[in-house]
Amino acid sequence: MANPAQTRGLLADLPRLVILTLASLIILAPFIWMVSVSMKPQSEVFSGSLDLIPSEFAIAENYGKVFDRVPVATYLLNGVIVCFGILIFQILFAVPAAYALAKLRFAGREVLFGFVVLGLLVPYQTTALPLYLGFAQAGLLDSYTALIAPFTCSVFAIFLFRQFFRALPDDLINAARIDGMGEFSIVWRVVLPNAWPAATAFAIFSVVAHWNDLFWPLIVIQTGDLYTPAMGILAFRSVEAGEDYGALMAAALLVTAPLVIAFLFAQRRFIEGITMTGLKG
Amino acid sequence: MVDLSQNAALSRRHTRRIDSDTLAAWALALPAIIAYLLMILLPLLAVLALAFTDYELGARGFAFVGFDNFAEMLRDRTFAASIRNTFAYALFVVPLSIGIALLLAILIEDGARGRAFFRAALFLPVVSLTVAMATAWQYLLHPTIGPVNTILRDLGLGTPNWLGASEWVLVSLGFIGIWQNVGFNLVLFLAGLTAIPRELYSAAEIDGARSPWARFRLVTWPMLGPTMLFVVIITMTRSIQVFDTVQTLTQGGPNNASEVLLRTIYQEAFHYFRFGYGAAVTLVFLACVLVLTLIQTRLIDRKVHYG
Amino acid sequence: MDGIVVSEVSKRFGDTQVLRDVSLEVGRGEFLSLVGPSGCGKTTLMRIVAGLEGVTSGTVCIGGRDVTATRAADRDVAMVFQNYALYPHLTVRQNISVPLMMRRLRPVQRLPFAGWLSPSVRATLGAIGEDVETAARMLGIGALLDRKPAHLSGGQRQRVALGRAIVRNPSAFLMDEPLSNLDAALRVTTRSEIVAIHRRVGASTVYVTHDQSEAMTMSDRIAVMMQGVLLQVGTPDEIYGNPQDLRVARFIGSPSINQIAAHAGPDGLLCVGGVSVGLRLEKPGNAVLAVRPEDLHLASQGLAGRIEHLEYLGESLLAHVRLTEGAETVICRLSPENRTRLRPDEPVHLAFDHGRALVFAPDNRRLAARPLPSALREVARG
Numbered sequence: 025m026a027n028p029a030q031t032r033g034l035l036a037d038l039p040r041l042v043i044l045t046l047a048s049l050i051i052l053a054p055f056i057w058m059v060s061v062s063m064k065p066q067s068e069v070f071s072g073s074l075d076l077i078p079s080e081f082a083i084a085e086n087y088g089k090v091f092d093r094v095p096v097a098t099y100l101l102n103g104v105i106v107c108f109g110i111l112i113f114q115i116l117f118a119v120p121a122a123y124a125l126a127k128l129r130f131a132g133r134e135v136l137f138g139f140v141v142l143g144l145l146v147p148y149q150t151t152a153l154p155l156y157l158g159f160a161q162a163g164l165l166d167s168y169t170a171l172i173a174p175f176t177c178s179v180f181a182i183f184l185f186r187q188f189f190r191a192l193p194d195d196l197i198n199a200a201r202i203d204g205m206g207e208f209s210i211v212w213r214v215v216l217p218n219a220w221p222a223a224t225a226f227a228i229f230s231v232v233a234h235w236n237d238l239f240w241p242l243i244v245i246q247t248g249d250l251y252t253p254a255m256g257i258l259a260f261r262s263v264e265a266g267e268d269y270g271a272l273m274a275a276a277l278l279v280t281a282p283l284v285i286a287f288l289f290a291q292r293r294f295i296e297g298i299t300m301t302g303l304k305g
Numbered sequence: 306m307v308d309l310s311q312n313a314a315l316s317r318r319h320t321r322r323i324d325s326d327t328l329a330a331w332a333l334a335l336p337a338i339i340a341y342l343l344m345i346l347l348p349l350l351a352v353l354a355l356a357f358t359d360y361e362l363g364a365r366g367f368a369f370v371g372f373d374n375f376a377e378m379l380r381d382r383t384f385a386a387s388i389r390n391t392f393a394y395a396l397f398v399v400p401l402s403i404g405i406a407l408l409l410a411i412l413i414e415d416g417a418r419g420r421a422f423f424r425a426a427l428f429l430p431v432v433s434l435t436v437a438m439a440t441a442w443q444y445l446l447h448p449t450i451g452p453v454n455t456i457l458r459d460l461g462l463g464t465p466n467w468l469g470a471s472e473w474v475l476v477s478l479g480f481i482g483i484w485q486n487v488g489f490n491l492v493l494f495l496a497g498l499t500a501i502p503r504e505l506y507s508a509a510e511i512d513g514a515r516s517p518w519a520r521f522r523l524v525t526w527p528m529l530g531p532t533m534l535f536v537v538i539i540t541m542t543r544s545i546q547v548f549d550t551v552q553t554l555t556q557g558g559p560n561n562a563s564e565v566l567l568r569t570i571y572q573e574a575f576h577y578f579r580f581g582y583g584a585a586v587t588l589v590f591l592a593c594v595l596v597l598t599l600i601q602t603r604l605i606d607r608k609v610h611y612g
Numbered sequence: 613m614d615g616i617v618v619s620e621v622s623k624r625f626g627d628t629q630v631l632r633d634v635s636l637e638v639g640r641g642e643f644l645s646l647v648g649p650s651g652c653g654k655t656t657l658m659r660i661v662a663g664l665e666g667v668t669s670g671t672v673c674i675g676g677r678d679v680t681a682t683r684a685a686d687r688d689v690a691m692v693f694q695n696y697a698l699y700p701h702l703t704v705r706q707n708i709s710v711p712l713m714m715r716r717l718r719p720v721q722r723l724p725f726a727g728w729l730s731p732s733v734r735a736t737l738g739a740i741g742e743d744v745e746t747a748a749r750m751l752g753i754g755a756l757l758d759r760k761p762a763h764l765s766g767g768q769r770q771r772v773a774l775g776r777a778i779v780r781n782p783s784a785f786l787m788d789e790p791l792s793n794l795d796a797a798l799r800v801t802t803r804s805e806i807v808a809i810h811r812r813v814g815a816s817t818v819y820v821t822h823d824q825s826e827a828m829t830m831s832d833r834i835a836v837m838m839q840g841v842l843l844q845v846g847t848p849d850e851i852y853g854n855p856q857d858l859r860v861a862r863f864i865g866s867p868s869i870n871q872i873a874a875h876a877g878p879d880g881l882l883c884v885g886g887v888s889v890g891l892r893l894e895k896p897g898n899a900v901l902a903v904r905p906e907d908l909h910l911a912s913q914g915l916a917g918r919i920e921h922l923e924y925l926g927e928s929l930l931a932h933v934r935l936t937e938g939a940e941t942v943i944c945r946l947s948p949e950n951r952t953r954l955r956p957d958e959p960v961h962l963a964f965d966h967g968r969a970l971v972f973a974p975d976n977r978r979l980a981a982r983p984l985p986s987a988l989r990e991v992a993r994g
Contacts, residue, residue, distance in 0.1 A: 048426040054441035121337035130330035151348035177340030199697035201684040204714030217701035254436040276437035287432040299496040
C-alpha cells in the first residue's frame, strides 16, 4: 500500500492530507484552546469569542493566580518523586524476577509464572479498598509510601522483561558465568544493560500511567502537600473555582507541559515505548 | 556396595547443585514475590472476603452477610445506572476509537507527507494529564461560552448542555474517551501495519487485487489480526476503567446519568464508608474485566490469522 | 593428571540419554578435538566440562581437582562460544577485562569510582589494562579496543572472543565450534592462528567441531563421538588410517570412505560378489570392505565397474564408478592427467592397496584382515 507513497503527487495525496489534518485539528483543539485561553483575560473568555489570539494578553494575571494560590511546583515535584519512586522499585523488583523466569531452570517456575499471569488479569483498582485499610492500619495514609508502595510489584514489567530476556542468547549468560559472575552480577551487569529498549519502553509506559493516575492518590492523600499533579488540578478547580477558565487553563497547561515536552523531545522513544508495552500487554 | 555409596554421594552432590540454582532463582525473585503478596495477592483475597461482610469504615466489628451485598446491588438504582453507563460508554468508545484509529493509521502509512507530524499530533493526548485535558474539554464544551456551542450557534444549530444534560453527558464523556484512545490505538496499528511485508501487497496486486479495498481485505485485515486482538482487549479494559474524566467533569451526574463502576466503588467506600458493599461492586468490576478479556481472547483468537 | 579428566560421565535430559559413560583424558597442554555429527552430545560434554551443565553420573577433574560440583565461575576454564557471546554493551577492552575484573577484584572494588578511592584497586586495574593490551596485541586487535562488538566484523569478533579466553591463562580452554560463523577463506587462516595461539598459551584445550577437516588439521588428538558414545580417541593419523569403528571411518575423510558389501566364506576368504579381493578374515560372515578413495587405483584387473561420472578438482580427478558386482558406487581419487583418457560409461577395473583396506563387521566393529600372500592372490584372482 505504501509503495507509491514516495512518488505520488501533491494533488493525489490531497484527500489523505485533508482527512489527517482535520483529525489532527480535532485532536489538537483542546491543546490549542488551552494555550489560548490561558492567555486571555476573564472578560474575553466570557465574551465567547472564537479568536485564538487574545486581543489583550493576561498571561501574568492568569499564571500569577495559579502560582499564588496553589503550590504548582510542589505538585509537579510530588509527581516526579512518585513516578520515579514507583519506577525504580518496579525495575529493581521486576528485572531479577524476570531474569529468573526467563533464564533459570528451577523448581516452582511454572507456579510463579502462573501468578504473574493472574496478576496481569487483575486491574489495580480491584485491590484499592483492602490496601487503603492496610495503609490506614499502618498509619501510612498521606505519605509517599502510600503513593508508591502499591505499584512496586509490576507483574506487567515482569512479563515484559521476561519476554525480552528470553530473546537474549543463552551463551551470553554462560559466557558471563565462565567469566566468573554470579547470578546477581549477571542480572545487573549483563542482562539489564542489554535490555535498554525494554527498560525505556517500560519506563515511559509506567511514568505516563502514574503521572496520569487519579484514582489511587484521591483515596490515600488528604493533605495538599502531597497532592500529585492530577489532584492539584482537581483541588484548584474546586478552590478557585469553577469558572475562572483563564487561570484554570494556565494550571492545566503547567501540569500537562512536562510530559508533553518530554514527548516532543523524544517522540520516537515514546511511541516505540508505548507500542512495545501495548503489544506485549 | 562401594559403587552404591559412591553413587549416593554423586547424586547428593548433583541435587545440591540443582538446589543452588533453585535457591538463586528464588532469591532473585524474592523482592517481587514479597511485594506481590503484600500488594496484590493478599488484598485480592481480602477484597474477596470483604465483599461478603457488612464492614463499614470506622465500625468496631463486622459480620459475614453472605450474598446480601450482591442482593442489594440488584435493588440498587445507582448501581444499575453505573453498570449500564459503563457498558454504554465502552460500547460507544471501543468500536469508534478502534475504527477511527485504524482508518487514520492506514492513511498515515499510505503516504510519506507529514507522517511524523500527524503521528505525533494524534498521539499527544496519550501523554497528556487526563484531568487537565478534561478541564480543557470542559471549557470547549461549555454550554454558553464554549467554542463548540459558539460554532453551533453561528451555524444556527442547537446548543446542548453537553456535560450537564443527562441525554448528552455520556456521549460527551465517550467523545473525550475516543479522543484519548485514538492516538494510543493508532500507534499500535501503525506498528502492526509496518510489520506486514511489502511483498504481500505486490503479490496481491499481481494476483488481481486491483482496488486498495481489495488489497485491504486480502492482506491488511487478516495480517492485522493479532494487533486487532490486543487493541480490542486494551481499549475495552481501559474503557471499563473510566474514572478520571467522570470524577473531574460530572461527578457521576446529572442524576446518575454518568455514574460508572469505578466511581461507584469510590463513592460507596469513601463517601458512605461502606467497604463491604464497595468490595462487592469491586468484584463485579473485576468479573466484567475478566469475562470480557476471556470472551475476546476466545472469539478473536479463532479468527486471527497469525502471519 | 594435570589436564582434564572426564570419567564415566552420563547425562540424561528427561528420557533422552545424551551421554553414555563417556571417559576422556586431555593431557596438560594438549589440543583435543571433539568431533561428531550434530546432536551427538559433543556440545553437552563440553558444557559439562565447563560447568554449565550438571552430570547425571560420573566425575570431571580439571588440573587434578574434582570439579564435578563446582560452578562454572569457579572452575578456571575459559570458553569461546559459537556465536562468540560478546557483551554487546561493553567495548572490546571491557569485554576482555571482564574475566580479570571478576577474579582479581572483590565485588566492592568493582563498583564504579572504586579506582579513585583506593590505590590498590587502581594498581589492579592498571595490571588488568596491561594484560588486556598484551592479549590484544597477540591477536592483532589492539586498534579495536575501544569499539563495541556491533562495529566489528565476524573475524574480529572471533578474535575478541579468543582474547577474552586467553587473557586469563586458564587451566583449560574450551572452544565450541568457534569457526563455524566465518566464511571459508577466513576459516582456514584462523584455523592456523588458533593452533599458533595454543602453542604459545599451552593450556589444555577441548575443541568441539563437526568439521572433520578442522579436527584433522588442528589437533594433537581427536575424539569421535556419536549418539552419546565416545567411539575412538586417537591422533589424526590413527583416526584416519586405523579407525576402530566403521562410523569413525565414515565420518573422517572427504570424500567419504568407500563401503563395499562383502562376504567371507568358510575359509575366511573375503569376496565381493563371489570374487575374492585378496583378504582373509578370522571368521566367516558378512562384512564391509572400506577403502579410501585415494587407495583405489585403475588396474587391468580387480573390481569391475563402469564410470558413472567424473569430477575434475584440479589437483585430482574423482571418478565415480558403479561396480558390476553389488550395487555400490565407489569414488576413487585419480591423478588429474587421467582426465583426458577416461570417459563416462567406460568399463574399468579397480585395485587397492591391501595393506590400507579396512574391514568392518555389520555392527561397525573393525575386523582383523590379513592380506593373502601375493602368489596366492594371483591364483584367487585367476
